[in-house]
Amino acid sequence: MRRHARSTLIAALGVALVAAAGTPAGARPRGPQPGAAGIGDSYYPGYGNGGYDVGHYDLVTRYDTATNELTATATLTARATQDLSAFNLDLFGLTVDAVTVDGAPARTARAGSELTVTPAAALAGGATFRTVVRYHGRPQLYDMPHTGKSGWFRTSDGVVVTGQPEGAASWFPCNDHPRDKATFTFAITVPKGRTAIANGVPRGTEAGADGWTTFRYAEDSPMAPYLTTATAGDFKLTVSDHGGRPVVFASKGAPSAPLRRTPEVVDYLAGLFGPYPFSSMGGIAGGDVPGLSFALEIQTRPVYSGSASDLSTVVHENAHQWFGDSVALHDWKDIWLNEGFATYAEWLWADAHGGPKADATFQQLYKQPQNAGHWAPATADPKVAGLFGSSVYTKGAMTLHALRRTVGDEKFFAVVRAWAARKKNANGTTAEFVALAGEVAGKDLSAFFQNWLYATTKPPAPPRALRPVSTLDARAARAYVAAFAVREATHRRF
Numbered sequence: 001m002r003r004h005a006r007s008t009l010i011a012a013l014g015v016a017l018v019a020a021a022g023t024p025a026g027a028r029p030r031g032p033q034p035g036a037a038g039i040g041d042s043y044y045p046g047y048g049n050g051g052y053d054v055g056h057y058d059l060v061t062r063y064d065t066a067t068n069e070l071t072a073t074a075t076l077t078a079r080a081t082q083d084l085s086a087f088n089l090d091l092f093g094l095t096v097d098a099v100t101v102d103g104a105p106a107r108t109a110r111a112g113s114e115l116t117v118t119p120a121a122a123l124a125g126g127a128t129f130r131t132v133v134r135y136h137g138r139p140q141l142y143d144m145p146h147t148g149k150s151g152w153f154r155t156s157d158g159v160v161v162t163g164q165p166e167g168a169a170s171w172f173p174c175n176d177h178p179r180d181k182a183t184f185t186f187a188i189t190v191p192k193g194r195t196a197i198a199n200g201v202p203r204g205t206e207a208g209a210d211g212w213t214t215f216r217y218a219e220d221s222p223m224a225p226y227l228t229t230a231t232a233g234d235f236k237l238t239v240s241d242h243g244g245r246p247v248v249f250a251s252k253g254a255p256s257a258p259l260r261r262t263p264e265v266v267d268y269l270a271g272l273f274g275p276y277p278f279s280s281m282g283g284i285a286g287g288d289v290p291g292l293s294f295a296l297e298i299q300t301r302p303v304y305s306g307s308a309s310d311l312s313t314v315v316h317e318n319a320h321q322w323f324g325d326s327v328a329l330h331d332w333k334d335i336w337l338n339e340g341f342a343t344y345a346e347w348l349w350a351d352a353h354g355g356p357k358a359d360a361t362f363q364q365l366y367k368q369p370q371n372a373g374h375w376a377p378a379t380a381d382p383k384v385a386g387l388f389g390s391s392v393y394t395k396g397a398m399t400l401h402a403l404r405r406t407v408g409d410e411k412f413f414a415v416v417r418a419w420a421a422r423k424k425n426a427n428g429t430t431a432e433f434v435a436l437a438g439e440v441a442g443k444d445l446s447a448f449f450q451n452w453l454y455a456t457t458k459p460p461a462p463p464r465a466l467r468p469v470s471t472l473d474a475r476a477a478r479a480y481v482a483a484f485a486v487r488e489a490t491h492r493r494f
């Protein structure tokens, strides 16, 4: 830990002397500067913040499930990526009581969801620093243009927390963008008889003298803030073990049959994509959650609305543990890298478990006319309004299947496994995926990806159907595609 108020001043004076001696007129010495108020996302320029990189969040919260009152302390350990005079955190609503940086009180200012922190002394680029934010209030839902409600979903007995694309800031101060992943520890205290569920490995519960109970969890793999949860309420917690990893289910009553199949689903997907990336797994069946009509790939603990009654959604959200959570987005524009893979995992599961063959599903969709919803907008540039549309989900999956037909099974799954392995716990872009696919397949695929990811007209048919599609296959695929469209319209999965 280094804080260099004095040496920074000397360095600035040195620069000023050099500038006076010989630099062109107009050049000014640069001392520590404020970090940017946004991380640089092309669709959401205000999301996240610049100037630092969070390594770890320690979140200690006390949450009254009856009144929605939250009292919390967030400790962020971060590294300055420039000489910093001030930096922003994202925090939506809530009252900030005190902020310290490396133990010294810091000044704060609020503007919308930006919390600007000015440390007593500037931070040197490269230095690790610790920010402690004490805050309280009643968290609220984000209402996002185009993408709907996000973050803190209040229920009759507590809260279900799920925040894509931005919503973590509804309950803790953070750098709310997947580009800044960090490890997390959680200690959530709730009234007696209530249960709290966060990400990662359970680290025990303890009863306080006041009868409230503290639930502890630790997520030791880097995680994007939007993939956190602090769900609390009247839940049954079921903890078991699968191959040395804790399996944590939270549900109203007994976990549903699809939820209980999570370890089997994870094993099946590991056979396709390579080793499961995290040290725990599970899921949260949120029950009746007003405003929540989708599932989300919360890291190690996907959140489902209702009882988690749809096995295909369990497959989808667990596929995201590889693609979306471990391999995270660098930019929201590339969302097909999450959703195309998770949707294709559903096709592959169906193919292997008595449903339609993936090739039949692809053909059923490929023969749809040009005005069908999935051909536009561009899969790899859907704009904010198309972020969770069928050109991202359906055509994203079709792109992967077309790639498989173009390069063959062996190379296709080598590409998928290489992507999961090389980008494990990191971030990836479409350009990086296109380059990796070409490298692993040993083939120039730029025209292929241009047609499938950037054009808005139906691409040329890929070669080599994997196997002949029978009438029975075609009928099954028609029913599957129709059912999928109904599910998308009534009950979206993210």
Ligand SMILES: [Zn+2]
Pocket: 297, 316, 320, 338, 339, 342, 493, 494
């Ligand atoms: Zn999804």
